[in-house]
Structures are given as C-alpha cells and as structure tokens.
Amino acid sequence: MRIGFIPAAAPISRLIEELGKLPGIGPKSAARLAYYLLRTPEAEAKALAEAIIAVKDKTVLCSSCQNVTDSDPCAICSSEERYHGIICVVKEPLDILALERTGRYTGVYHVLHGVLSPMDGIGPEDLKIKELLARIETGSVEEVILATNPNLEGEATAMYIQKLLSPLGLRITRLARGLPVGSDLEYADEVTLTHALEGRQAF
Amino acid sequence: MYKTEAIVLKRINLGEADNIITLYTPNFGKIRAVAKGVRRPKSKLGGHLDLLTQSALLLAQGQNLDIITQAQSIESFLTLKSDIKRISCAFYIAELVDQFTAEHVENYPIYRLLHENLLWLCEARSCELVLRHFELQLLSHLGYQPELHQCLSCKSQLAPERNLFSASSGGVLCSACAGNEPTARSISVDALKVMRFLLSNDPTSANRLQMSRELSQEVEQLIREYVRYLLEREVKSLEFMNHLR
Ligand SMILES: [Zn+2]
Ligand SMILES: [Zn+2]
Secondary structure: OOOOOOOOOHHHHHHHHHHOOOOOOOHHHHHHHHHHHHHOOHHHHHHHHHHHHHHHHOOEEOOOOOOEEOOOOOOOOOOOOOOOOEEEEEOOHHHHHHHHHHOOOOOEEEEOOOOOEHHHOEOHHHOOHHHHHHHHHHOOOOEEEEOOOOOHHHHHHHHHHHHHHHHHOOEEEEOOOOOOOOOOHHHOOHHHHHHHHHOOEEO | OEEEEEEEEEEEEEOOOEEEEEEEEOOOEEEEEEEOOOOOOOOOOHHHOOOOOEEEEEEEOOOOOEEEEEEEEEEOOOOHHHOHHHHHHHHHHHHHHHHHOOEOOOOHHHHHHHHHHHHHHHHOOOHHHHHHHHHHHHHHHOOOOOEOOEOOOOOOEOOOOOEEEEOOOOEEEOOOOHHHOOOOEEEOHHHHHHHHHHHOOOHHHHOOOOOOHHHHHHHHHHHHHHHHHHHOOOOOOHHHHHHOO
C-alpha cells in the first residue's frame, strides 16, 4: 500500500520551485537551499531578497555599450581613462568581467546579448548589432575587436559582423588565438585572455 | 562504456560549464549526452564537440543521459565553417535532422547522408543543390519519399506535361485527378525530372546538375511546402539562411 505524498509547506514549496529555475540548480539543491534560507537570520534573508529586487529595479542597459549598469552611460563608457576608439564586442556582460580582470584592456565594450543561433530562431535582429553599427557611424572608432566565443555560433556571429563592418574601413580583429575551440571566454584565466588580447589578429 | 562515432547537431548549456549535446550516430540514431566541463578552456573535450563536428566518442552510461568521457574529432568540416553562407546551410541541415528524427532510432543511411552532404557543402558549386539533394534524400530515408512516377490517385504513368504536386498526399497527381486536391500546386516537367534525379544520385553525380534560377526556385518551393506539411512548422534556421541570400 502507498500512502499519499505530503509536500513541504506551501511557502517552502514555492521557494524550492523558484530556486529550481536557476541555472545549474536541480530539485535537490533547490530544496537544500530553501531549508538553508529558512534557517538564516531574518536580516540576512532580507538582504538577499532586496539584492534580487535591486538588480531588476535599479539596473538598465547602457545606451552606448548595452552592458548592464546602474548609471547611463555606464562607468566604462563615461570614463576618460578609457580609449573610446577601440570597441571590444562580446556575447554577454560576464565576458566583460573576465576581460576587466586582466587589467590590460583600455578600450570600451559592446555587449551583443547573445550570438547567432539559427536553430533556436535567434537571428541578427535579436542581437544588439544595430546599436553597434549606430555607434560606429556616429563615433570615431578605429578598431573593433570581435571577442565572441571560439565555437561555431561565436565564429558565425563574428563573421556576420565582420561582413557588415568591412565596407566602413576600420580595423577589425578577432580575439581568438590562445583560446581553445569550444570554450567560453568567461572561464578563461587572465594570462590566456591577456595573450589573446595582445595576439589578436586581423579578421 | 561504449564507443561510437557521431556528428554534433546541437549544444545546450547545462549548469556551470556542462553541455547537453545532441548527436547523430551510425548505430544508435540520434542520442543526447552530457559533456562535463566542456565550456572551460582546459577541457579536453571542447574542440572535439563543437557544432557540426564528426568525432569518435567514448561514453559511459549515466543515470538519465549518458556521459561523454572522451572525444577525438575526425572531421571538422572546416572549409564550410569559414563561409557564413555555408554555415547557415549547415545549421539548416542539422535542424532538419534534429526535427525529423526521434532518439534511439537507428538509421545508418541518415548518418551517411549527413556526413556526405556536409563534406559536399564544403566544396559544392551550389549550396542550393546540396540542400535539395539533402532534403529529398532525408525524406526518402525517413519513409516520406514523394511519388514522382505515377499519379497517386489513378496510378497512371505521368505524362510529360504540367502535373500537380500535393504535399498532403505526398507526391504528384495527373491533371485529371487533381480536382479533388485543392492544395495541389503545379509542377513542371523539368522540376519533376530534377527531383527524380536528386533522389537517385549520390553527391558526386548530383553535383553535375545544372539548373536555371527559375527551376531551382520551383523545386525549392515544392520541397519546402512538403517539409512544412510533414513537420507542421517552419524550420527555424530558414530565416537566417534566407537573410544571407
Ligand atoms: Zn557603456
Ligand atoms: Zn491521375
């Protein structure tokens, strides 16, 4: 005989369900996290909740580079220490963190918020490519570094942008050397990334 | 543990740095497997499991999905990957295989077709020719080969004149029988010949075929409609492929 399954109390079930939607969190980890949060002091739990709300409420996309920011234009785009003639084009905000960690890149960025993925229906109009073109047309850009991941979708995206930009007569380079095929830029260590930046090649 | 060759059709991120990889194999048909840590630069798997790469794999049985423990690329189809237009065609080919096949259904001819046509796409004069050949052959290996020799309704031999192609009936109807099929559309004698030719030839022979622009478009439209009818949806990668034309 089987007896009826009694689920966790409703508020806990709800938290488990929400946590389970996070990337890399399965149902078991979600349950463990939920009960952990239940035991944490009220102030800590509130701080976490507020941080989650703030990240949605108090951030926007920088109107210039499309990175996530709490002030528009973002700190990098409004910095006078950065060289605005070089734009490094990346897939997502996390890639900027990785490149900033090297401390060697002095130019500015542009975040595409994705890469071409035709099988998922993600085409050029779903990426921040128009915004990149507009930036280049109005500013005095000398070089664009295409720093999408070294896999087929990243390469296809770089090739597509290269084709669009090539009539504009600026220097187009590809940050790829030293980065193994199939890997994600966000996981590359500083040394590898610095080599890749210094060894970028005309594309 | 088991070994297999495979062509990578799709990659989806899983957790921190893993991927769920959709593979097409000679003996197990389509399978999905997990590649752990594959997005980290130090991974030994990464470069061997990129999209549209043919690799020799070693897999371990997992609880849910099997786990790829070793991978060594055999053919990366690099020539096609240096051209954005050919890449867009290869995505379309991969999506068709993924959409039309179920997991764990062995179909060696489809594996061979996929391999041969990706190789052909590297050098082909015309990408369109590769795609039409691929579509027709794939449908044929799946049991959807369109009837192109006799009328589906009255079974009479098709006369060398304009006939009608019906996606819902899976082939051609003579003009006398077409009245009952309002969705059937006109098919020229040449389009019929091209489709028969592509169905009965391998890439090497098919590569010699010459088509006018109009004929090529007619054949494309007919097959597209048939594919859409069978899948009951649009193929997503069509949009990007058309965007590049
Ligand atoms: Zn900015
Ligand atoms: Zn008939």
